[in-house]
Amino acid sequence: TETGFQNEAIDFDPPAVAPERDLMSKFDGLIAERQALIDTGVTDPFAIVMEQVKSPTEAVIAGRDTILLGTYNYMGMTFDPDVIAAGKQALDDFGSGTNGSRMLNGTFHDHIAVEQALRDFYAVSGAIVFSTGYMANLGMISTLAGKGEYVILDADSHASIYDGCQQGNAEIVRFRHNSVEDLDKRLGRLPKEPAKLVVLEGVYSMLGDVAPLKEMVAVAKQHGAMVLSDEAHSMGFFGPHGRGVYEDQGLGDQVDFIVGTFSKSVGTVGGFCVSNHPKFEAIRLACRAYIFTASLPPSVVATAAASIRKLMHADQKRAQLWENARALHGNLKAMGFKLGTDTPESAIIAVILDDQQQAVTMWQLLLDAGLYVNMARPPATPAGTFLLRCSLCAEHTADQIVRVTEMFRVAGQAVGAIG
Ligand code: PMP
Numbered sequence: 001t002e003t004g005f006q007n008e009a010i011d012f013d014p015p016a017v018a019p020e021r022d023l024m025s026k027f028d029g030l031i032a033e034r035q036a037l038i039d040t041g042v043t044d045p046f047a048i049v050m051e052q053v054k055s056p057t058e059a060v061i062a063g064r065d066t067i068l069l070g071t072y073n074y075m076g077m078t079f080d081p082d083v084i085a086a087g088k089q090a091l092d093d094f095g096s097g098t099n100g101s102r103m104l105n106g107t108f109h110d111h112i113a114v115e116q117a118l119r120d121f122y123a124v125s126g127a128i129v130f131s132t133g134y135m136a137n138l139g140m141i142s143t144l145a146g147k148g149e150y151v152i153l154d155a156d157s158h159a160s161i162y163d164g165c166q167q168g169n170a171e172i173v174r175f176r177h178n179s180v181e182d183l184d185k186r187l188g189r190l191p192k193e194p195a196k197l198v199v200l201e202g203v204y205s206m207l208g209d210v211a212p213l214k215e216m217v218a219v220a221k222q223h224g225a226m227v228l229s230d231e232a233h234s235m236g237f238f239g240p241h242g243r244g245v246y247e248d249q250g251l252g253d254q255v256d257f258i259v260g261t262f263s264k265s266v267g268t269v270g271g272f273c274v275s276n277h278p279k280f281e282a283i284r285l286a287c288r289a290y291i292f293t294a295s296l297p298p299s300v301v302a303t304a305a306a307s308i309r310k311l312m313h314a315d316q317k318r319a320q321l322w323e324n325a326r327a328l329h330g331n332l333k334a335m336g337f338k339l340g341t342d343t344p345e346s347a348i349i350a351v352i353l354d355d356q357q358q359a360v361t362m363w364q365l366l367l368d369a370g371l372y373v374n375m376a377r378p379p380a381t382p383a384g385t386f387l388l389r390c391s392l393c394a395e396h397t398a399d400q401i402v403r404v405t406e407m408f409r410v411a412g413q414a415v416g417a418i419g
Pocket of ligand 1: 232270
């Protein structure tokens with residue numbers, strides 16, 4: 001034939017040379033665990049559907065009006081009229097998607113506008129937007145630290161930081177969570193010559209605790225390491241300009257790279273890295289997570305740009321968010337709940353339960369009463385803990401905080417978490 005295809009030469013039913021192995025069988029344990037949980041009669045905590053979203057703090061779940069206390073909508077920007085208008089305009093003007101990488105056809109007017117909004121928000125010379133915060137960490141860490149170099153990270157780092165380490169070729173060193181002493185010790189053991197990147201987070205999202213960034217950055221600099229701080233859970237309400245924990249702790253330009261996300265305070269989706277490094281733009285030429293994926297839709301970057309510009313002047317919301325966090329933390333602590341932090345350090349308040357059974361039962365009681373919080377469990381949580389994680393929003397009202405407190409009191413007593 002023209003193609004040289006020889007029908008007779010192909011054996012369409014060759015004898016097996018080895019038994020087929022089912023690649024899916026490794027998930028049997030997970031499937032059984034999930035089934036056992038559902039068999040206890042609870043709603044699957046990882047299959048919640050928001051049937052209707054009425055505001056940043058209210059949704060309809062399973063037909064019931066529910067207060068949202070487990071989203072990362074810290075600044076309540078998702079229903080901001082200016083943000084929505086910007087998204088609609090971009091959808092009308094530029095269509096629903098970009099159909100390409102930032103590097104080729106996927107950079108539109110609003111991708112440039114949102115990077116400029118980030119430069120203005122952070123007062124830096126460089127800003128690069130990624131398709132998610134996960135990809136910002138994945139791309140930045142794997143691209144910055146190469147073969148023979150070192151990444152030094154907190155043991156409780158977010159999965160995207162760990163995955164960034166795995167994707168790259170650098171040597172990986174972990175230090176004890178938030179321990180300045182251990183960071184110093186680990187850095188001291190490394191050879192002096194190779195370049196090093198210390199990766200920190202401003203707020204750790206499981207317990208809501210804040211890093212001693214000031215001391216850690218000082219230690220990193222003593223050892224000649226550069227620093228990347230993930231400020232995902234602090235943008236908008238830490239520091240005089242809402243830039244994050246690093247700003248709050250007076251670190252200004254001492255942190256070399258800041259990673260952030262649009263999926264929390266900004267209220268849409270996307271990720272970014274900002275920096276004052278004079279060669280920062282080179283990341284666009286080398287970073288696989290930036291190059292080999294489609295850019296964000298125009299409506300998404302337009303909403304992000306509008307939101308970021310409003311966050312620059314959101315002092316009122318910032319103050320309200322802190323007031324809400326302090327109020328709920330105080331109420332839960334006074335009732336005797338075991339919390340992730342002794343004082344309200346961030347907008348995340350983690351209620352620590354004894355075990356999965358207690359956590360799931362209480363989570364269900366809260367949901368039935370009309371309150372959604374996050375169920376968090378190992379491996380996402382540190383030290384095998386089961387958490388009901390609350391995250392406050394600037395838009396929560398005093399009345400909602402009172403109702404939430406009462407729901408926690410009733411459910412907490414029912415499962416024996418409090419007396
Ligand atoms: N970093 C941290 C600390 C996070 O908590 C998250 C998401 N929860 C991310 C990065 C990833 O952000 P995104 O949702 O934009 O992928």
